[in-house]
Amino acid sequence: xxxxxxxxxxxxxxxxxxxxxxxxxxxxxxxxxxxxxxxxxxxxxxxxxxxxxxxxxxxxxxxxxxxxxxxxxxxxxxxxxxxxxxxxxxxxxxxxxxxxxxxxxxxxxxxxxxxxxxxxxxxxxxxxxxxxxxxxxxxxxxxxxxxxxxxxxxxxxxxxxx
Amino acid sequence: xxxxxxxxxxxxxxxxxxxxxxxxxxxxxxxxxxxxxxxxxxxxxxxxxxxxxxxxxxxxxxxxxxxxxxxxxxxxxxxxxxxxxxxxxxxxxxxxxxxxxxxxxxxxxxxxxxxxxxxxxxxxxxxxxxxxxxxxxxxxxx
Numbered sequence: 001x002x003x004x005x006x007x008x009x010x011x012x013x014x015x016x017x018x019x020x021x022x023x024x025x026x027x028x029x030x031x032x033x034x035x036x037x038x039x040x041x042x043x044x045x046x047x048x049x050x051x052x053x054x055x056x057x058x059x060x061x062x063x064x065x066x067x068x069x070x071x072x073x074x075x076x077x078x079x080x081x082x083x084x085x086x087x088x089x090x091x092x093x094x095x096x097x098x099x100x101x102x103x104x105x106x107x108x109x110x111x112x113x114x115x116x117x118x119x120x121x122x123x124x125x126x127x128x129x130x131x132x133x134x135x136x137x138x139x140x141x142x143x144x145x146x147x148x149x150x151x152x153x154x155x156x157x158x159x160x161x162x
Numbered sequence: 163x164x165x166x167x168x169x170x171x172x173x174x175x176x177x178x179x180x181x182x183x184x185x186x187x188x189x190x191x192x193x194x195x196x197x198x199x200x201x202x203x204x205x206x207x208x209x210x211x212x213x214x215x216x217x218x219x220x221x222x223x224x225x226x227x228x229x230x231x232x233x234x235x236x237x238x239x240x241x242x243x244x245x246x247x248x249x250x251x252x253x254x255x256x257x258x259x260x261x262x263x264x265x266x267x268x269x270x271x272x273x274x275x276x277x278x279x280x281x282x283x284x285x286x287x288x289x290x291x292x293x294x295x296x297x298x299x300x301x302x303x304x
Binding site for chain 2: 084085088091092095098099100101103104107110111114149150153154
């Protein structure tokens with residue numbers, strides 16, 4: 001029996017898989033036929049009324065976290081992608097380092113933490129945890145350096161004013 | 163689940179917002195459009211000193227100082243994004259009171275997908291505001 005191809009990300013899954021192991025898209029409609037046609041394909045036809053629906057082995061997970069629209073899914077199944085929240089957090093962290101301090105650092109921490117929480121809860125296995133953690137700590141370091149800079153300016157560390 | 167942390171965060175937001183607005187009212191806005199924060203003993207903008215160009219946050223304190231006095235046009239000229247930040251700070255007061263009285267966790271806001279999109283939009287507006295300041299700095303000189 002042929003492997004089932006996911007209509008959303010193109011990843012291959014074992015036969016009789018109910019959900020794509022990469023992006024979580026339900027594959028129940030793929031089980032009955034040999035092709036990977038989906039209702040969105042041009043050649044797909046509504047099954048006849050007297051045709052039995054393929055049984056769904058188990059209900060879909062209620063806390064599924066599908067990749068947001070527009071996210072590039074890697075062609076290699078199992079590869080990780082950098083989440084949108086993480087990308088913005090990296091940009092905000094760089095801004096916090098060079099000029100903006102807490103104004104961009106705090107939102108950057110929130111965004112990176114969001115992705116880290118989703119990864120830790122298992123709702124976003126396709127996201128790269130390393131990048132999310134890196135963005136999180138980048139923003140924290142930027143905030144620490146900002147506070148340190150103010151302290152140095154005030155001479156609290158005994159190094160005088162700039 | 164509403165717990166002590168949520169209560170402390172809501173109180174912290176309320177106190178922070180009130181403090182920021184009170185300090186903005188106490189400060190005298192700088193005539194040149196930036197540098198008002200130096201009245202608090204904070205250092206002048208390093209980005210401006212090194213590059214001779216305003217950073218995205220230049221004029222933010224001045225904007226708040228003008229906005230609390232209801233001089234919204236001068237506040238906009240000081241930092242366009244500051245108007246949005248000012249309105250956000252003002253709205254924090256009723257929002258934090260609402261969270262406290264209704265025992266709603268701040269996480270219902272921060273874990274919402276709309277929160278991320280709001281941060282994206284605010285960052286884009288922040289950059290647009292910086293472009294405006296750079297253009298004004300080039301043509302006007304401050």
